[in-house]
Amino acid sequence: MRYIPEPFKIKMVEPLKMTTREQREAYIKAADYNGFALPAEAVYIDLQTDSGTGAMTDTQWAGLMRGDEAYSGGRSYYRLMEVGKELFGYDYIQPVHQGRAAEKVLLPIIIKAGQYVISNTFFDTTRGHVGLAGGRPVDLVCAEGLDTTTYADFKGNMDVEKLVAFIEEHGVDSIAGIVMTITNNTVGGQPVSVANLREVSAVAKKYGILLIIDAARFAENAMFVKQREPEFNDKSIKQITLEAFALADAFTMSAKKDAIVNMGGLLGVRDNPALVERIKSNVISFEGYLTYGGLAGRDLEAMAIGLEEGLDEDYLRYRIGQSQYLAAKLEEYGIPFQNPVGGHGVFVDAGKMLPHIPWNYYPGHALAIELYLEAGIRACDIGSYLMDPDPVTGEQQQAPAEFTRLAIPRRVYTQAHLDVIADALKTIKERSREVPGYEITWQAEVLRHFTGKLRPVKL
Numbered sequence: 001m002r003y004i005p006e007p008f009k010i011k012m013v014e015p016l017k018m019t020t021r022e023q024r025e026a027y028i029k030a031a032d033y034n035g036f037a038l039p040a041e042a043v044y045i046d047l048q049t050d051s052g053t054g055a056m057t058d059t060q061w062a063g064l065m066r067g068d069e070a071y072s073g074g075r076s077y078y079r080l081m082e083v084g085k086e087l088f089g090y091d092y093i094q095p096v097h098q099g100r101a102a103e104k105v106l107l108p109i110i111i112k113a114g115q116y117v118i119s120n121t122f123f124d125t126t127r128g129h130v131g132l133a134g135g136r137p138v139d140l141v142c143a144e145g146l147d148t149t150t151y152a153d154f155k156g157n158m159d160v161e162k163l164v165a166f167i168e169e170h171g172v173d174s175i176a177g178i179v180m181t182i183t184n185n186t187v188g189g190q191p192v193s194v195a196n197l198r199e200v201s202a203v204a205k206k207y208g209i210l211l212i213i214d215a216a217r218f219a220e221n222a223m224f225v226k227q228r229e230p231e232f233n234d235k236s237i238k239q240i241t242l243e244a245f246a247l248a249d250a251f252t253m254s255a256k257k258d259a260i261v262n263m264g265g266l267l268g269v270r271d272n273p274a275l276v277e278r279i280k281s282n283v284i285s286f287e288g289y290l291t292y293g294g295l296a297g298r299d300l301e302a303m304a305i306g307l308e309e310g311l312d313e314d315y316l317r318y319r320i321g322q323s324q325y326l327a328a329k330l331e332e333y334g335i336p337f338q339n340p341v342g343g344h345g346v347f348v349d350a351g352k353m354l355p356h357i358p359w360n361y362y363p364g365h366a367l368a369i370e371l372y373l374e375a376g377i378r379a380c381d382i383g384s385y386l387m388d389p390d391p392v393t394g395e396q397q398q399a400p401a402e403f404t405r406l407a408i409p410r411r412v413y414t415q416a417h418l419d420v421i422a423d424a425l426k427t428i429k430e431r432s433r434e435v436p437g438y439e440i441t442w443q444a445e446v447l448r449h450f451t452g453k454l455r456p457v458k459l
């Protein structure tokens with residue numbers, strides 16, 4: 001596959017430190033074999049996340065200087081409102097400091113203790129906030145979403161038949177809401193079709209259930225819709241976004257992804273003044289006054305600019321093209337991954353690549369550590385290591401797939417960096433039998449993967 005060239009040139013550079021294998025062995029040992037505990041300086045290519053790690057344009061940096069730091073009613077707030085309302089078509093848009101802040105503000109208002117919230121697949125923080133609000137998260141992704149080897153255009157979709165069956169079985173009063181995560185991060189940044197959103201929206205309307213979009217990667221999703229859903233081939237990213245968001249009642253959004261800022265989030269509500277009033281009181285308690293929502297005026301300005309830049313089709317083609325380029329190399333080298341590749345990175349199927357490592361020795365984590373040792377690349381596990389033990393039985397839970405996620409930051413790495421990543425994986429594949437599994441020596445009660453300590457185990 002041809003690399004899609006960058007629709008930008010580089011004005012400022014951030015030097016990277018090169019390390020030797022011996023140095024990396026010492027760093028990772030000192031970090032108890034947990035990538036989160038590494039100093040970022042000891043990392044050459046950082047694929048831990050695409051969240052808040054993007055590079056801003058000169059326009060955004062100039063916007064920082066224009067940020068209006070008034071406590072209330074700042075100019076930057078009004079600029080963000082203008083862009084956000086036009087783009088999403090919602091009556092109320094609230095800035096917050098990041099995606100999980102929007103979740104923390106909204107979810108306790110809509111969930112009564114013991115109620116279910118159903119998603120195509122929750123991202124961890126959203127799942128966490130459903131639980132904190134007393135709710136029970138349920139994932140009902142379509143069957144293709146969990147099959148890494150078979151091609152499907154929209155692996156992020158909700159299984160609508162299962163959704164209806166679940167509602168019928170448990171009764172509509174036991175369900176607080178439906179969350180559609182676009183793109184579906186956990187199954188590989190896989191897109192959701194507008195056709196699927198329409199079906200889910202029709203079910204939500206029929207039963208009177210609130211439909212929320214988790215919009216972190218809405219622009220990448222819209223680009224996939226444009227490319228793969230014939231009805232939308234000739235529509236702009238803006239038109240697709242408007243049409244998709246009109247199907248829901250509210251959205252939460254981490255702006256650290258598709259709005260290409262280092263910090264920020266949004267919460268949107270369409271046509272529900274009573275809900276807006278309750279949101280406002282939570283925002284003032286948790287985030288700050290309504291017109292800044294936990295952010296500096298300069299952050300609001302950069303977000304307003306980034307939201308528009310993120311819709312540019314040349315940028316999105318290049319952006320998705322980076323994942324596709326890396327995936328094509330892995331395919332050539334016979335390295336299994338969630339296929340087709342999603343928007344924000346490649347999810348390597350470490351369970352398949354390292355079959356000698358059983359799931360409870362964490363192949364996704366093992367491959368991430370091996371990538372660091374091999375080439376200074378930091379990735380992370382999206383598999384059984386990420387799953388906390390069952391809160392009731394304390395039993396270790398097995399994830400549906402053992403992924404190593406290579407998340408690609410926006411506008412940061414070059415084609416040569418991607419080649420380094422592919423080459424490192426190829427080298428590891430050649431000596432894959434030597435890659436050790438990992439054992440946990442210490443773990444926190446919740447979200448253990450952030451702070452856990454591990455040691456290698458020869459298998």
Ligand code: F0G
Nearest residue numbers: 049051098099100123125185214216254
């Ligand atoms: N929803 C989705 C789909 C996400 O991917 C994330 C963050 C959030 C919500 C929470 O947003 O971090 O701004 O509070 N995902 C990052 C990741 C952390 O690495 O995938 P946040």
